[in-house]
Amino acid sequence: MKNYNRCKKHCKEHETLTYETPASETPVNETPASETCINELSIGTHLSVAKGYAALAKDAVQIGANTFQMFIRNPRGARAKELKPGEIETFLDSLQMHGFGPFIAHAPYTLNLCSSSRHLRELSARMMGEDLQRMELMPGNLYNLHPGSRLDQPLDSAIEQIAQGLNHVMFPDMKTTVLLETMSGKGSEVGKRFEELKEILDRVAQKDHIGVCMDACHMWDSGYDIVDRLDETLEQFDRLIGLNRLKAFHINDSMNVRESHKDRHTLIGEGHIGEDTIIRIINHPRLCHLPFILETPTDLAGHAQEIKKLRKQYVWGSVSDKISEQNGIIKTYLGTDF
Numbered sequence: 001m002k003n004y005n006r007c008k009k010h011c012k013e014h015e016t017l018t019y020e021t022p023a024s025e026t027p028v029n030e031t032p033a034s035e036t037c038i039n040e041l042s043i044g045t046h047l048s049v050a051k052g053y054a055a056l057a058k059d060a061v062q063i064g065a066n067t068f069q070m071f072i073r074n075p076r077g078a079r080a081k082e083l084k085p086g087e088i089e090t091f092l093d094s095l096q097m098h099g100f101g102p103f104i105a106h107a108p109y110t111l112n113l114c115s116s117s118r119h120l121r122e123l124s125a126r127m128m129g130e131d132l133q134r135m136e137l138m139p140g141n142l143y144n145l146h147p148g149s150r151l152d153q154p155l156d157s158a159i160e161q162i163a164q165g166l167n168h169v170m171f172p173d174m175k176t177t178v179l180l181e182t183m184s185g186k187g188s189e190v191g192k193r194f195e196e197l198k199e200i201l202d203r204v205a206q207k208d209h210i211g212v213c214m215d216a217c218h219m220w221d222s223g224y225d226i227v228d229r230l231d232e233t234l235e236q237f238d239r240l241i242g243l244n245r246l247k248a249f250h251i252n253d254s255m256n257v258r259e260s261h262k263d264r265h266t267l268i269g270e271g272h273i274g275e276d277t278i279i280r281i282i283n284h285p286r287l288c289h290l291p292f293i294l295e296t297p298t299d300l301a302g303h304a305q306e307i308k309k310l311r312k313q314y315v316w317g318s319v320s321d322k323i324s325e326q327n328g329i330i331k332t333y334l335g336t337d338f
């Protein structure tokens with residue numbers, strides 16, 4: 001309980017806390033303070049921007065999210081969506097009005113800073129550079145990147161190329177934090193081990209603007225036993241990289257057994273990771289303040305259900321989440337629109 005109170009007042013102290021409070025110990029009903037990261041679970045899902053930013057914000061609110069992830073250009077192509085005048089301002093106003101925390105822009109899947117083709121490496125850097133410029137219009141958010149696929153290149157050269165690419169497009173005083181995602185090791189993906197991410201991070205010049213996004217499915221598929229050894233996995237990350245560098249978490253279940261290197265996401269509770277582990281992750285004192293993003297294969301109504309279910313299981317935020325529900329945000333969505 002002592003930890004909880006400290007945590008509540010000084011969320012930045014998560015890094016120095018040890019995990020002593022069992023997840024089942026629900027905090028007593030206290031009035032939520034206005035400036036804590038753990039009163040309310042920060043949760044959302046990957047959403048489409050196809051109908052514009054205003055429609056995306058509306059979808060996010062309606063499914064009970066207070067963060068989200070989106071592509072800011074075609075995920076399988078190079079084209080960025082045209083911005084209408086005032087579109088970003090309206091979007092940001094709407095997010096602020098509904099109490100959203102930082103969101104994630106996900107880099108396109110085609111972006112590969114360690115491609116064996118020089119042309120593709122340069123194209124990737126150009127796309128990412130443009131994306132980061134666009135992100136300057138939306139300050140304080142996150143840009144998540146798959147480090148790359150090295151094909152038949154040696155790992156060392158791939159890591160060097162990724163770092164060079166990042167150093168080319170990142171700049172001092174940038175307003176976005178770039179995140180490297182933990183990968184499953186499918187094909188020749190770089191980033192399946194924390195050591196590989198560390199090697200990249202060590203070479204990046206803008207240290208204040210780079211971090212990591214964990215993906216539960218990817219880590220499991222890569223071999224990390226987050227089901228039975230979550231604390232050990234986090235300690236390992238902390239030793240190598242530092243948990244202060246962890247800025248977001250993709251909470252996906254996995255269709256496959258551990259170390260399968262497959263990267264097939266499934267709904268929470270329907271895979272080999274299981275609901276209990278996802279609940280432990282969102283409640284873990286060293287993780288509970290992070291934005292949690294669902295990349296599970298379902299529609300908006302399905303995501304609303306998943307968000308609602310996980311909010312109920314968030315031990316730190318039972319008070320404010322009940323308030324959200326009373327306000328009818330989630331009920332309205334589930335009851336009328338679908």
Ligand SMILES: [Zn+2]
Binds near residue numbers: 106
């Ligand atoms: Zn990803």
Ligand SMILES: [Zn+2]
Binds near residue numbers: 181215250295
């Ligand atoms: Zn992911």
